[in-house]
Amino acid sequence: MQGIIFDFDDTLVEATVFFDRAKEKFARRMAELGFPAEEALVVLNRFDIRNVTKAGGFLKECFPRALAETYEHYCATNKSPVCGMTREWMETLGWQVFEEPVEIIEGVPEVLEVLAGRYPLFLATKGEVDVQLARLEKSGLKRYFEQVY
Numbered sequence: 400m401q402g403i404i405f406d407f408d409d410t411l412v413e414a415t416v417f418f419d420r421a422k423e424k425f426a427r428r429m430a431e432l433g434f435p436a437e438e439a440l441v442v443l444n445r446f447d448i449r450n451v452t453k454a455g456g457f458l459k460e461c462f463p464r465a466l467a468e469t470y471e472h473y474c475a476t477n478k479s480p481v482c483g484m485t486r487e488w489m490e491t492l493g494w495q496v497f498e499e500p501v502e503i504i505e506g507v508p509e510v511l512e513v514l515a516g517r518y519p520l521f522l523a524t525k526g527e528v529d530v531q532l533a534r535l536e537k538s539g540l541k542r543y544f545e546q547v548y
Contacts, residue, residue, distance in 0.1 A: 402519035412455040463493025
């Protein structure tokens with residue numbers, strides 16, 4: 400049987416844009432605190448990759464944790480005390496990414512409509528199952544797919 404497999408994030412719906420916006424806010428806050436913003440983004444990426452690797456996948460707590468860990472890293476490096484409110488702000492910033500509305504990429508429904516009439520469509524996603532299934536439901540695109548992996 401022939402079919403077409405689609406990825407979900409950044410193929411059918413926006414995803415990276417929300418993480419990028421959070422990273423921009425994070426960098427601004429780090430600069431306000433006197434830490435090197437651009438360097439902090441590199442360190443953030445390292446913590447995030449480490450967290451995803453340790454978790455065995457893209458679990459939603461990885462990103463908020465990486466934001467807080469990066470802040471704590473710079474506090475320790477600069478021998479500054481960790482402010483609980485600032486740490487909490489960092490984590491909350493990370494969690495807010497998952498509260499963003501689902502934004503379908505322009506033209507996706509029309510393309511899926513045409514293809515679904517000709518081929519079986521399948522969806523593959525690497526994200527956390529509950530998060531991805533909820534986002535798929537909210538998107539209204541679930542009806543096009545025979546199976547979600």
